[in-house]
Every structure is written in structure tokens, then in C-alpha cells.
Amino acid sequence: MLEKGKISNNQFILIFVISRLMLTMAYLPYVNAPPWNQDLWISAILAFPIHILLVLPVYFLTNRFPGQSLIQSVETILGSWGKIIGALYVWFFLHRTAVILRELGEFLKAIPYPETPIIVFITATALFAAYSIYKGLETICRVAEIVAPLVLASVFLVFIMIAKDVDIYALTPVLEDGIIPVIYGGFVIAARSTLSLFLWMLKPFINEPEKIRTTVVLISFILTLHLTPTSITTIGVFGLEQAKILNFPFFHLVRMINIGSFLERIDALFIGFWVLGMCIDIAIHNYLAVLSAAQLLKLKDYRPIVVAMGTVIVSLSILQAESVVELNEFLSYKVLTWYNLFFTFALPLLLLIVAVIGKKRIDYK
Amino acid sequence: MRKNLILILIIIMGTILIGCWSRRELDTIAIISAMGIDKSEEEGKLSVAFQIIKPSELQGAIPSGAGSASSKGVWVLTSTGYTIIDAARNATMQSDRKLFFPQNKIVVIGEELAREGITPLIDFLNRDPEPRRTSWLLIAKGKAHDIISAKHEQVNIPAEAIENMIKSSSATSMAVQVNINEFLKNLASPTSDPIACRIEMIQDHQNKNQKMRLTGASVFRKDKLVGFLDEHETRGLNWILGKVVSGIILVKSPKDENEDVALEIIRASSKIIPEISDDQIKITIEIKEEGNLAEQLPDIDLTNTKTFKELEQRKAQVIKNEVQSVLEKAQKEWGADIFGFGDAVHRKYPKEWKTLQTKWRDVFPTINVEIKVDARLRDTGLSSAPVKGR
Amino acid sequence: MLKWFKKLHRHFISSKLKQKLEHKTSEKTPNPLSSNLQENLTKIKEVFSNASDIVFRQFEIGSHTRIKAFIVYVDGLVNEEFVQMNLMKSLMIDMHISEVDDELNQKNTLNIIHQRILTLTEVSEVNDFQEVVEHVLSGDTALFLEGFATALIVNLRGWETRNVTPPDTEVVVRGPREGFTETLRTSTSLLRRKIKNPNLKFEKMKIGKQTQTDVVIAYIKGIADEKIVEEVKRRLSKIDADAILESGYIEQYIEDSPLSFLPTVGNSEKPDIVAAKMLEGRVAILTDGTPFVLTVPYLFIEAFQTSEDYYSRPFYASIVRLLRFTAYFVSVFAPALYVALTTYHQEMLPPTMLISIAAAREGTPFPAFVEAMVMGIIYEILKEAGIRLPRPVGQAVSIVGALVIGESAVSAGLIGAPMVIVVSLTAISSYVVASISDTVSIMRLTYVLLAAFLGLFGIMIGAAFFLTHMVSLRSFGVPYLAPIAPIVSEDLKDVFLRPHLWKMHKRPKLFTQNDLVRQEPDLMPNPMKNNTNNK
Structure with a gap:
């Protein structure tokens, strides 16, 4: 076994929630996606069942191949052809880490550190990610266990503090353009999540795999619980048109907080928590990239490739886009939704069908 | 041991060599408390007045009576440029410090400029990370410069006085409280038109000084100022809203x-x-x-x-x-x-x-x-x- | 530092000496005593040559059958009066007048003396020469008799000891005042008086090739986890140091992560604290010669829990505990945040505060970061000087420090007043969690450095590194940051708040799986209910 640690179901919930939350918090990409209007909060609620639906193929696959991670079960299904699919997934994790790193850098460069080169933030965070990967999965999850409640609590505190500035009329009329765009919006939101791949990679290390259904539902629920108030407050405070053109709506929201003329200007605090959360986000994604690569190459230990992978990720994150505009084009719903969906839903579904036809499975022993 | 030493050296060298870009000591920034934008006499140029706080003058910042309040707690710096940020950068030619916007509370726009449309002005306030969307937006009947350079008897920083005037205007409801965010929200909305506060210099009959006064609201059609509401009309607006x-x-x-x-x-x-x-x-x-x-x-x-x-x-x-x-x-x-x-x-x-x-x-x-x-x-x-x- | 010296010492010790030492220890082969008294005497005199504190006294026993004998002891380690009255007098006078004198012969002397003459309680027979020497060195008195290859070891220990006094390190307002002393026996007796239970075990070991220090592993059988007890024993027996002068030596040889700046072994000077920790399933290590008792496993949150939390009522105790966490964060982060806020994130400060700070900073020569570093280092110097200097001088130093560094530096315009406030606030806060205040200093200076280079981002990256480091630590198998990470929900109630005692009806799950129930779950005092029951 490459990784000897075990993580509890709660740790899995927190590590995934934090890795979803951080980017949404900063960029809130859904405002510029369907349904394009004030019904975003309904889409956020609808994303809850869709999110669970999208995990199903992987859920059945992991049941069919218990104790095997993504790379291993793909190889069981397809034999040596599985290596190619496995390599695709390694690329997916690698690229995703690079994207998140870049987004961290872009945010920091945009607001608190306009003059600092982006490579400083990217290298520093990648260094941290490498360090925590050396310490293992258990350590990353434990850090998430400390940071995630803090981040969640502060986010909900923001909701409470901004509540008095929310103009609830900005959310009306409800269902102006009918229900179809709203469902599409929910789909776009759910498709951004990579829960199925997290599940696939980490399920062998989870303490109580039999309780995974509750875990998945809880994760979807927490994400909904976060995104719904976020969309309500963002649109309620800035109005729809403003929310669409703001690069970092939630950050602006935090800036707007002013309670009794003394509780204001807490945005730097927000940046602090955000950086802390992003560190974990990047660490876990980086870890998945390293682990999947090690499994693909059948290494005995993943530590030797950490630094190499880290270097690749840093270079990739800088080279992948020339400017923030180019990055945003990739991250827009038109591209990312389908890109993600291919890896998280379509490919697993195909593999599941192949496995069922080929009657491949591993029995509990 | 030697390995560790080299590692530590690399880290320290690295941080010293790469760090410190966005660093600015407090004595290198000019804290702006208010800014006023007018049309410049030169064609197509803006003239921006910055009210810069002088911390050393405010040391031991207890306002010691009305007499000393007229002392120079602020310095008004006027600069011109084709855009606001252009003017702000040009201002560093005159100031010994770099302008610092986050503490800016008041944005005043001159009447003449506002009638031509203020979308080009407001973009800087929306795009640059420094200015806050919670700053109050006021339209001066007359020149914005006069408002920025006006003194106030009670406080050392006139911008504070304007802010408090806006905040306490709910006692009469004869003025509107509009910050940049509010204004942008209405400007961006496809249906409604924005309003802004209105401020002007009025003659004080007792000592023949001019002083600032909030006198209602200013009304925009799209982004162009179309007119002013007086105090009772403003309350009428507030009744409806x-x-x-x-x-x-x-x-x-x-x-x-x-x-x-x-x-x-x-x-x-x-x-x-x-x-x-x-x-x-x-x-x-x-x-x-x-x-x-x-x-x-x-x-x-x-x-x-x-x-x-x-x-x-x-x-x-x-x-x-x-x-x-x-x-x-x-x-x-x-x-x-x-x-x-x-x-x-x-x-x-x-x-x-x-x-x-x-x-x-x-x-x-x-x-x-x-x-x-x-x-x-x-x-x-x-x-x-x-x-x-x- | 000490550790480093030891390392150095180990390096430079000549290999010959090392070999010799190893030879000596491996030579634990029996070295039996001779039945010839003179032989024994020369042998023991040879061992104790040039040791002026060793006392030999030769004498004869019995009136009919005269048997030569001698006693050996270390002057100062025995109670001379007891030796005279209880040993010498009974052997040389009482024996003559008692009836056993007649029965005495060459063969039964030892037996008679052991069984019938000596009125002392702790007497044992030892055959091995090496063992006799060890006993003598530990303060026992050895009695040799002509014709016997056995020595009688009599415990007449009595040396200058410190009284049981209130310790200086852990001062309490409410709670027992007594502290451990340098004498191991006194310390164990203090513990035994707290826990009157046969399950309280004291297992003895000798550590240190030169010092032969007595070490006692104390635990409560049935509560402590056997695995941890075994692990403690294993680690202690692996210590191959030549000297154990304080329990700190042991700490550094048995800790889990010697390369970490965080302590993973706890220490205390107070029996009530150690007893409480043992009752939660921890193991205590008592060392002869120091009042500091080690407790393992040691968790991070133990620094925030004091004995007084449990002695006083829970409401204010909970507030105090929250204050302690606040103070910890203040003392770790305050200077770094000050540097970050005033040099990178000025927009976060409220306008009036920014103006005040800017006014104070106006005209000071150094950047905020240098100020913070210099003030931090000066504070550490003052602290060190204050501890080491004799008390009257120490006061003078602190006055000079406060006046010169505080007042004059500000009024001379060398340093901004806010920095002085921040540093003194930090200094005071760090003593709220006194037991880890040394680690706080390290973290504080690191954070200031990071804040100077990257502002809040630097602080947060640093925090992420520290956090990862902390959660990866373990103390004797228990995660260092438990029960916060990993979350142990049952134990979490006694972390940030102090619940009612009757609410904590179970022991912490972290240290032990045995006998988890402390008491009945529903012991909330309810006088009304009790009254009706009585009637």
C-alpha cells in the first residue's frame, strides 16, 4: 500500500467541502452561467440532487471494485489499456492543481499584492503542498479538520453580517424565464464538482466505506447550504448586473460589511482564511495527482516523485495561460462543464458499462 | 547539519531577494480622505483634488477646541490628467508620497462634469482594488474643488464632517444616502436611474465664511446628471422609496x-x-x-x-x-x-x-x-x- | 543546547573510554562477595579509594563468640544518629545483654542479626559485590560479617532535603500548595497520598551509567493503557546516556520528535496535577534529584488546561480558558499582524486608528519589521536577564528595561509607541500559557519575518506549515493536536470550555480504552430530589 493512513468519513466531508468552497468563494463563476438571472439560488438548491446523481457511476464502480482506487480499478477493467485512461486521470489531477494554484495567484495579485510576481505565491503554496504530501494523507485531512470549521464559520458569519444590506427584492421575480434554464444552471453548478473522483481515489482509505452514501449526501447538502446564501447575498447586495461584472463578488461582499461603524474592513481577514483554505485545497489536489501517478507507475512509495510533480505543476500553472482573461475562458461554464463532466461522469459511466458487460468485479473477502 | 544550513540560507536569501514588492511603510503613503473631480480648463482633461491627511498634524488627535480645528489637518492636492488614475499618478510628481485610496470616504463630482456623464469616472472606483465601494458619492452644485478644500469647524478632517452629515441626514430625511455601490447598482439596472447626494457651498451670514451643506439630491438619467432636487422634493423621493x-x-x-x-x-x-x-x-x-x-x-x-x-x-x-x-x-x-x-x-x-x-x-x-x-x-x-x- | 553538548561530548569521547564503559556495563556478570571479611574490606576500600566521604567502621559482635564485622556508608547520605542508636548500639550493646548472645555462633550470626537483632524495617541480604556498592552509593548502609559472603543492607538513609514547599512555577490561588521535592521517596509518597489505591504502581529503574539515577514509572493499573506503559519502559530502557541530572535529560531521550520545536513530553511540579493526569490514563516518570515529574502522552491542549480550572466553578473557568486561547493567539500573531497590517494591508485598519499609528510612525528611522524584530529580541534579552540575575538586581534590570526601552525610545523618536504596546501585550500574553511560552517566542519571530516579506499571505503560509507540522506530531502514539484534529467529539467538551465535573463522567478516550467510566452519568447535584429520597 502506498498510503497507510486512514481517514474518517467526517474528514472526507471536510476535505472535499473545503476544496470546493474556496474557489467558489473567490470567483463565484455561476453568476455568469445559466440561468443568468436572479434565480441562481434556485439553481443552487437544484444542484443538490443533480450533484448526487453525477456521483452514481463512480459509486457503483467503487462498490464493484472495493479497496481499489481509480487507477487500479481502471486497470482491472481494461487491462493494459487502462494505463492510458489512468494517465488521462493523472493529467486531470495535475492540471486541476495547476489551475487552482494559478487562481490563487491571480486573486492575490489582483487585490492585496498588485506588484508582486505571481510566481512567488505559486511557489510558496506549492512548497507547502509538497511538505504536507510528505506528511501523508492523514495530516492533510487533520489540517482540514481544523481549518474547515473555521472557514465555514467565518463564511456564515459573513452572511449574518451582510444580511441587513441584502435587498431581497433583487431576487424577484422568481422563475422569470421558466424552469429549464434554472435546471441547466443547477447542472452547471453540480458539474463543476469533482466529488466522484475524490471518492474514487480516496474511498480505499476511508474508515467506514459502508456509510459513504450518507457522506455524499452530507457533502452535497453543505455545498448547497453554502452556495444558496452566497448567491442570495451577492445578488441581493450588488444587484444582478453588478454581480455579473465583478471579478470577485464574495470578496466585495466582505468589503461591504459595516456594522456599527466599527466592524468593517475585515477583508484582509477574509484573505487570510481564504489563503489557509486554498493551501489545503491545493495540497489535496496535488496529493491526488502524486498518488495517482505513483499508482500508475506502481511505485512502492510516492515520496520520490513529489518534488518532480511539484515542479511540473508550478510550471504548468504559470504556462497554461498568458493572462487572467485566457484563464477565465477555460474556466467559463462553456468549457469547464463539459471538460469536467467527461472525467467525472461520462468516462466512469463507460467504464461501468464495460465492467458490467465483461462481468468484472472484485468480491468482498 | 551542513545541509540544513544551506537550506536555511537559501530560504533566507530567497525571501530577501524576492520579497517586499507590495510593501509600503506608513510614512510613504498619502492617506486620502476625500477626492473631488472637476473638468479641467484644458480640453478633455480632468482636474482631481485629493484631500490628503497629514498624520503628524493630527498627532495626539484630540480635537482641542474649535480654534485649532481650522489648522491644517489636511492638505489639498490638485492634479490633472486624462483619466482619474492618470491624475492620481501625476499627483505623485507633487506629493512626496504615493496616494492611498482605501480610506477614501467621499467622492465629489462637479456639476459640469456630471452633466456630461460619469460612467468614465466611476470605472476606476469599480476596477481598482484600492477604493472602496462604501465611499459616499456626492454631486457638487458648482465646483467639487470648493467642497474638497472647504474647512470644517468641528473636525480636523473635513471628509469626516461630510460623512457624518450624510449619516445624520436621516434626522430630516431631506438628503439621500448613496454610496458608490448603491449608485452602480442603479446605474447597471436596466430599469432604474441612479441618484446621488447633493452638496454645495453656502454663504454663512454671520462670519461671511462659506460652509458646506447637504441640499437634497441629484438626479441622473442613465449616467448623465439631469437636475437637482431641493430638500422637500428629496423628502418626497424618500417617501416613495x-x-x-x-x-x-x-x-x-x-x-x-x-x-x-x-x-x-x-x-x-x-x-x-x-x-x-x-x-x-x-x-x-x-x-x-x-x-x-x-x-x-x-x-x-x-x-x-x-x-x-x-x-x-x-x-x-x-x-x-x-x-x-x-x-x-x-x-x-x-x-x-x-x-x-x-x-x-x-x-x-x-x-x-x-x-x-x-x-x-x-x-x-x-x-x-x-x-x-x-x-x-x-x-x-x-x-x-x-x-x-x- | 545541552543536547548539542551531549552530542559533542559523545563525539569527542575517546573510543577507548567508550569501549571501557561498554565493557564495564556488559560486565554485569556476578561478582560474588568473599566470605573473608578482610578481603571484602580491601576490595571495597579499593573501590572507594580517594573518596573521603566513605565511612568504614570495624567492630566486633558478641561476647562469647566474637565475630568481626564492619559497616560501610556514605557520610551525609545516612542519618548518623540512627546508625549509632539503631545499628551500632543494637549490635554492640543490646546483643550482649539479650539472650541471643548465647546462641550466637559462626554460622547463624547473619540470620540472628537479620531476624532478631536489627529493629530496622528495611533490611536485605545481598551477595553481589557490585550491588553492594550501588546500595552504598544510594545511601544504604552495608554490614559485612566475618565468614559470610553476604552483606546486610540496611536502610538508614537520611540526608539534607528540601521541605515540601509551594513550587515557584505553578502558582495557584486555590488548590494544594505542595510540590514535589528532589527526593524521589518524598515525591512518590506525595502521589501515594493523593491516590490511595493498590493499583497505583511505581516501577523503579536505574538510568545513567555514571549517575545511576533512580527513575520511577508511575501509572494506575487498570486505567493506563498497557501499550503506553510498555512503550515508556521500552524507551527508558533504551537510554544509554552516562548522566541523568534532571528529568529534562530523560525527556530529550524519549520524546517522539526530537527535531520539532514543540514539546511532546509534559512536566509538572505538583502532585495534584500529576495525579489528575494519571487518573486520565497518562503515565508519570519521576526522577530522583528533581522536582519536575514528566507525564506522557503530552498533548498541545494541556498547556491551556490548569488544575485550577477544575478546582473552581466551571463558569468563570470556561471564560478563563477561552481567554487563554485568545492570549496564545495574541502572543503568537500580534507583532506579525502589526507588521503585516502597517506595511501591507493598511486598508484593513479603521481610519482613525490608521491615522494614529501613522502619526506615531512619522519620523521613526526603521521600518516596522526592523522595529518588531529589535523589540522582540530586546524583550527576550530582558526576560533572560531577569530570570538569571539575583532578585534585587533583576528588579533594577526590569525598571531600566521598561524605562529605557519603553519610554525613552519612544520619546526619542527611535521607535513608534504602538510597537511598544504590541510587544508588551505580546510579552504579557505569552505568560498566560506559561508552559509553552518558549515555543511561542520561536513562532512569533518566524511569523514576524514572514509578515515582513509577504504580509498576511506570508503569515498564513507560515500558519499552514506550522499547523501541518503540529498535526503530524504524535506523543506516544497519541496525535498531538487531539482532540481537535483528529476530532474526538467525546473529548472536545473539555477543550475550549470547562464543563461541570458531573458532566465529565467518562475519561478522555485518547489515552486509554480501559475503564472509561469515571462515575455515574447523572450526578448533577439536586438537593430537592435527594431530600425526597431520604424521606
Whole structure:
């Protein structure tokens, strides 16, 4: 076994929630996606069942191949052809880490550190990610266990503090353009999540795999619980048109907080928590990239490739886009939704069908 | 051991070599408390006045009486440029420090410039990470520079005085409280037109000094200033928007038509109810108000049900008149939907709105508006009848 | 530092000496005593040559059958009066007048003396020469008799000891005042008086090739986890140091992560604290010669829990505990945040505060970061000087420090007043969690450095590194940051708040799985209910 640690179901919930939350918090990409209007909060609620639906193929696959991670079960299904699919997934994790790193850098460069080169933030965070990967999965999850409640609590505190500035009329009329765009919006939101791949990679290390259904539902629920108030407050405070053109709506929201003329200007605090959360986000994604690569190459230990992978990720994150505009084009719903969906839903579904036809499975022993 | 030493050296060297870009010591920044934008005499250029705080002058910052308040707690720096950020960077040629916007509380725009449209000005405030969206936006009747360089007797930093004036304007409800965010929200909305605060220099008759005063609101059509509302019209606007918090309504005494009675507003609320019938849009504004008897000049006992009813009616009429006056100007004269009628229609009739939206500017001035005022009088304060001299 | 010296010492010790030492220890082969008294005497004199504190006294026993004998002891380690009255007098006088004198012969002397003459309680027979020497060195008195290859070891220990006094390190307002002393026996007796239970075990070991220090592993059988007890024993027996002068030596040889700046072994000077920790399933290590008792496993949150939390009522105790966490964060982060806020994130400060700070900073020569570093280092110097200097001088130093560094530096315009406030606030806060205040200093200076280079981002990256480091630590198998990470929900109630005692009816799950129930779950005092029961 490459990784000897075990993580509890709660740790899995927190590590995934934090890795979803951080980017949404900063960029809130859904405002510029369907349904394009004030019904975003309904889409956020609808994303809850869709999110669970999208995990199903992987859920059945992991049941069919218990104790095997993504790379291993793909190889069981397809034999040596599985290596190619496995390599695709390694690329997916690698690229995703690079994207998140870049987004961290872009945010920091945009607001608190306009003059600092982006490579400083990217290298520093990648260094941290490498360090925590050396310490293992258990350590990353434990850090998430400390940071995630803090981040969640502060986010909900923001909701409470901004509540008095929310103009609830900005959310009306409800269902102006009918229900179809709203469902599409929910789909776009759910498709951004990579829960199925997290599940696939980490399920062998989870303490109580039999309780995974509750875990998945809880994760979807927490994400909904976060995104719904976020969309309500963002649109309620800035109005729809403003929310669409703001690069970092939630950050602006935090800036707007002013309670009794003394509780204001807490945005730097927000940046602090955000950086802390992003560190974990990047660490876990980086870890998945390293682990999947090690499994693909059948290494005995993943530590030797950490630094190499880290270097690749840093270079990739800088080279992948020339400017923030180019990055945003990739991250827009038109591209990312389908890109993600291919890896998280379509490919697993195909593999599941192949496995069922080929009657491949591993029995509990 | 040697390995560790090298590693530590690399880290320290690295941080020293790469760090410190965005670092700025406190004595290298010029904290701006207010900025005013005017048209420059040069063609196409802006002239921006920055009110820069001088911390050393404010040391031990206890305001020691009105006398020293006129001392120079701030320095007004004027700079020109083709855009705001251009002007701000040009300002560093005159200032020994780099301008620092996050603490800026007041943005004043000159009347002349505002009439030409302020979208090009506001982009900087929206895009640059430094300025805050919570800064107050004011339109100066006259030059913005005069406002920025004006002194205030009570505080060392005049911007603070303006901010407090805006915040405490809810005592009269005769001014509007609009920050950049609010303004941008209305500007971006496809239906409504933005408003902003209005400020001007007025002559103080006692010592012949000029002083700042909030004098109502300024009204925009799209991003162009179309006109100003005076104080009573502004309260009319606030009645419609439901933003009246407090204030005094003067009515003539029912018993003596020459004497005034002051009625205090305790709470108020409003409702905008649109109605579409036969392609004709009708809007009903329902205003509910409650108040107290605050002061009376005639020495007649007003505390009986009948006079109270009479007072309530007169009060309702005053409110109606105020609302009517603002409707007259904004709807008929300027065609600026500053009341959110469009939003109300949009909300209630989303389907009809799709066709209305494009021609809303033409439809808006033709709308029938009905005003319903429900004004109540509740309390008489600490005494009932006035003291009578015999 | 000490550790480093030891390392150095180990390096430079000549290999010959090392070999010799190893030879000596491996030579634990029996070295039996001779039955010839003279031989024994010369042998023991040879061992104790040039040791002026060793006392030999030769004498004869019995009137009919005269048997030569001698006693050996270390002057100062025994109670001379007891030796005279209880040993010498009974052997040389009482024996003559008692009836056993007649029965005495060459063969039964030892037996008679052991069984019938010596009125002392702790007497044992030892055959091995090496063992006799060890006993003598530990303060026992050895009695040799002509014709016997066995020595009688009599415990007449009595040396200058410190009284049981209130310790200086852990001062309490409410709670027992007594502290451990340097004498191991006194310390164990203090513990035994707290826990009157046969399950309280004291297992003895000798550590240190030169010092032969007595070490006692104390735990409560049935509560403590056997695995942890075994692990402690294993680690202690692996210590191959030549000297154990204080329990700190042991700490550094048995800790889990010697390369970490965080302590993973706890220490205390107070019996009540150690007893409480043992009752939660921890293991205590008592060392002769120091009042500091080690407790393992040691968790991070133990620094925030004091004995007084449990002695006083829970409401204020909970507030105090929250204050302690606040103070910890203040003392770690305050200077770094000050540097970050005033040099990177000025927009976060409220306007009036920014103006005040800017006014104070106006005209000071150094950047905020240098100020923070210099003030931090000066504070550490003052602290060190204050501890080491004799008390009257120490006061003078602190006055000079406060006046010169505080007042004059500000009024001379060398340093901004806010920095002085921040540093003194930090200094005071760090003593709220006194037991880890040394680690706080390290973290504080690191954070200031990071804040100077990257502002809040630097602080947060640093925090992420520290956090990862902390959660990866373990103390004797228990995660260092438990029960916060990993979350142990049952134990979490006694972390940030102090619940009612009757609410904590179970022991912490972290240290032990045995006998988890402390008491009945529903012991909330309810006088009304009790009254009706009585009637």
C-alpha cells in the first residue's frame, strides 16, 4: 500500500467541502452561467440532487471494485489499456492543481499584492503542498479538520453580517424565464464538482466505506447550504448586473460589511482564511495527482516523485495561460462543464458499462 | 547539519531577494480622505483634488477646541490628467508620497462634469482594488474643488464632517444616502436611474465664511446628471422609496392658519403597487406614516380628537405635495425612473415586462400615479396643552 | 543546547573510554562477595579509594563468640544518629545483654542479626559485590560479617532535603500548595497520598551509567493503557546516556520528535496535577534529584488546561480558558499582524486608528519589521536577564528595561509607541500559557519575518506549515493536536470550555480504552430530589 493512513468519513466531508468552497468563494463563476438571472439560488438548491446523481457511476464502480482506487480499478477493467485512461486521470489531477494554484495567484495579485510576481505565491503554496504530501494523507485531512470549521464559520458569519444590506427584492421575480434554464444552471453548478473522483481515489482509505452514501449526501447538502446564501447575498447586495461584472463578488461582499461603524474592513481577514483554505485545497489536489501517478507507475512509495510533480505543476500553472482573461475562458461554464463532466461522469459511466458487460468485479473477502 | 544550513540560507536569501514588492511603510503613503473631480480648463482633461491627511498634524488627535480645528489637518492636492488614475499618478510628481485610496470616504463630482456623464469616472472606483465601494458619492452644485478644500469647524478632517452629515441626514430625511455601490447598482439596472447626494457651498451670514451643506439630491438619467432636487422634493423621493426615517413636517394650525405646528415623523413605510389594465400602466404609491406632535407655536390646546384628525389630514396633504413635486420633476420633466417603478412592474408582470423593457423610457413619463397617504398622529410629547401667559 | 553538548561530548569521547564503559556495563556478570571479611574490606576500600566521604567502621559482635564485622556508608547520605542508636548500639550493646548472645555462633550470626537483632524495617541480604556498592552509593548502609559472603543492607538513609514547599512555577490561588521535592521517596509518597489505591504502581529503574539515577514509572493499573506503559519502559530502557541530572535529560531521550520545536513530553511540579493526569490514563516518570515529574502522552491542549480550572466553578473557568486561547493567539500573531497590517494591508485598519499609528510612525528611522524584530529580541534579552540575575538586581534590570526601552525610545523618536504596546501585550500574553511560552517566542519571530516579506499571505503560509507540522506530531502514539484534529467529539467538551465535573463522567478516550467510566452519568447535584429520597 502506498498510503497507510486512514481517514474518517467526517474528514472526507471536510476535505472535499473545503476544496470546493474556496474557489467558489473567490470567483463565484455561476453568476455568469445559466440561468443568468436572479434565480441562481434556485439553481443552487437544484444542484443538490443533480450533484448526487453525477456521483452514481463512480459509486457503483467503487462498490464493484472495493479497496481499489481509480487507477487500479481502471486497470482491472481494461487491462493494459487502462494505463492510458489512468494517465488521462493523472493529467486531470495535475492540471486541476495547476489551475487552482494559478487562481490563487491571480486573486492575490489582483487585490492585496498588485506588484508582486505571481510566481512567488505559486511557489510558496506549492512548497507547502509538497511538505504536507510528505506528511501523508492523514495530516492533510487533520489540517482540514481544523481549518474547515473555521472557514465555514467565518463564511456564515459573513452572511449574518451582510444580511441587513441584502435587498431581497433583487431576487424577484422568481422563475422569470421558466424552469429549464434554472435546471441547466443547477447542472452547471453540480458539474463543476469533482466529488466522484475524490471518492474514487480516496474511498480505499476511508474508515467506514459502508456509510459513504450518507457522506455524499452530507457533502452535497453543505455545498448547497453554502452556495444558496452566497448567491442570495451577492445578488441581493450588488444587484444582478453588478454581480455579473465583478471579478470577485464574495470578496466585495466582505468589503461591504459595516456594522456599527466599527466592524468593517475585515477583508484582509477574509484573505487570510481564504489563503489557509486554498493551501489545503491545493495540497489535496496535488496529493491526488502524486498518488495517482505513483499508482500508475506502481511505485512502492510516492515520496520520490513529489518534488518532480511539484515542479511540473508550478510550471504548468504559470504556462497554461498568458493572462487572467485566457484563464477565465477555460474556466467559463462553456468549457469547464463539459471538460469536467467527461472525467467525472461520462468516462466512469463507460467504464461501468464495460465492467458490467465483461462481468468484472472484485468480491468482498 | 551542513545541509540544513544551506537550506536555511537559501530560504533566507530567497525571501530577501524576492520579497517586499507590495510593501509600503506608513510614512510613504498619502492617506486620502476625500477626492473631488472637476473638468479641467484644458480640453478633455480632468482636474482631481485629493484631500490628503497629514498624520503628524493630527498627532495626539484630540480635537482641542474649535480654534485649532481650522489648522491644517489636511492638505489639498490638485492634479490633472486624462483619466482619474492618470491624475492620481501625476499627483505623485507633487506629493512626496504615493496616494492611498482605501480610506477614501467621499467622492465629489462637479456639476459640469456630471452633466456630461460619469460612467468614465466611476470605472476606476469599480476596477481598482484600492477604493472602496462604501465611499459616499456626492454631486457638487458648482465646483467639487470648493467642497474638497472647504474647512470644517468641528473636525480636523473635513471628509469626516461630510460623512457624518450624510449619516445624520436621516434626522430630516431631506438628503439621500448613496454610496458608490448603491449608485452602480442603479446605474447597471436596466430599469432604474441612479441618484446621488447633493452638496454645495453656502454663504454663512454671520462670519461671511462659506460652509458646506447637504441640499437634497441629484438626479441622473442613465449616467448623465439631469437636475437637482431641493430638500422637500428629496423628502418626497424618500417617501416613495420608503427611506424616510425621521424628520419634521410643518403644517398650519387648524385653529390659527398663521401659526405653524411641527409634527415629528416616527416611522414611515411605502409600497409601490403597479397595475396593468388595457396596456395602461397605473402605479399606486401607498405611504404609511406615524408621528408625534413635536412643537406648536399657537397657544391653543390641540389635544382633542377632532383637531388631531384635522392635523393628520393636513400632514397627509403635505406629504402628498412633496411626493407630487418630485414626481412632477423626475417623471414628467426629466423622464428619469429614480423611483424603481420599472423594478416594481418587472416584479409583478415579468411577461409583460419583456415587451415593456425596450420602450420603458417612453412609457415611463405617461404612467398614471396615484398617491395614497395614511398619516397618523400618536403622541403629544411630555405636555398636552401649551403654557399660556395671562 | 545541552543536547548539542551531549552530542559533542559523545563525539569527542575517546573510543577507548567508550569501549571501557561498554565493557564495564556488559560486565554485569556476578561478582560474588568473599566470605573473608578482610578481603571484602580491601576490595571495597579499593573501590572507594580517594573518596573521603566513605565511612568504614570495624567492630566486633558478641561476647562469647566474637565475630568481626564492619559497616560501610556514605557520610551525609545516612542519618548518623540512627546508625549509632539503631545499628551500632543494637549490635554492640543490646546483643550482649539479650539472650541471643548465647546462641550466637559462626554460622547463624547473619540470620540472628537479620531476624532478631536489627529493629530496622528495611533490611536485605545481598551477595553481589557490585550491588553492594550501588546500595552504598544510594545511601544504604552495608554490614559485612566475618565468614559470610553476604552483606546486610540496611536502610538508614537520611540526608539534607528540601521541605515540601509551594513550587515557584505553578502558582495557584486555590488548590494544594505542595510540590514535589528532589527526593524521589518524598515525591512518590506525595502521589501515594493523593491516590490511595493498590493499583497505583511505581516501577523503579536505574538510568545513567555514571549517575545511576533512580527513575520511577508511575501509572494506575487498570486505567493506563498497557501499550503506553510498555512503550515508556521500552524507551527508558533504551537510554544509554552516562548522566541523568534532571528529568529534562530523560525527556530529550524519549520524546517522539526530537527535531520539532514543540514539546511532546509534559512536566509538572505538583502532585495534584500529576495525579489528575494519571487518573486520565497518562503515565508519570519521576526522577530522583528533581522536582519536575514528566507525564506522557503530552498533548498541545494541556498547556491551556490548569488544575485550577477544575478546582473552581466551571463558569468563570470556561471564560478563563477561552481567554487563554485568545492570549496564545495574541502572543503568537500580534507583532506579525502589526507588521503585516502597517506595511501591507493598511486598508484593513479603521481610519482613525490608521491615522494614529501613522502619526506615531512619522519620523521613526526603521521600518516596522526592523522595529518588531529589535523589540522582540530586546524583550527576550530582558526576560533572560531577569530570570538569571539575583532578585534585587533583576528588579533594577526590569525598571531600566521598561524605562529605557519603553519610554525613552519612544520619546526619542527611535521607535513608534504602538510597537511598544504590541510587544508588551505580546510579552504579557505569552505568560498566560506559561508552559509553552518558549515555543511561542520561536513562532512569533518566524511569523514576524514572514509578515515582513509577504504580509498576511506570508503569515498564513507560515500558519499552514506550522499547523501541518503540529498535526503530524504524535506523543506516544497519541496525535498531538487531539482532540481537535483528529476530532474526538467525546473529548472536545473539555477543550475550549470547562464543563461541570458531573458532566465529565467518562475519561478522555485518547489515552486509554480501559475503564472509561469515571462515575455515574447523572450526578448533577439536586438537593430537592435527594431530600425526597431520604424521606
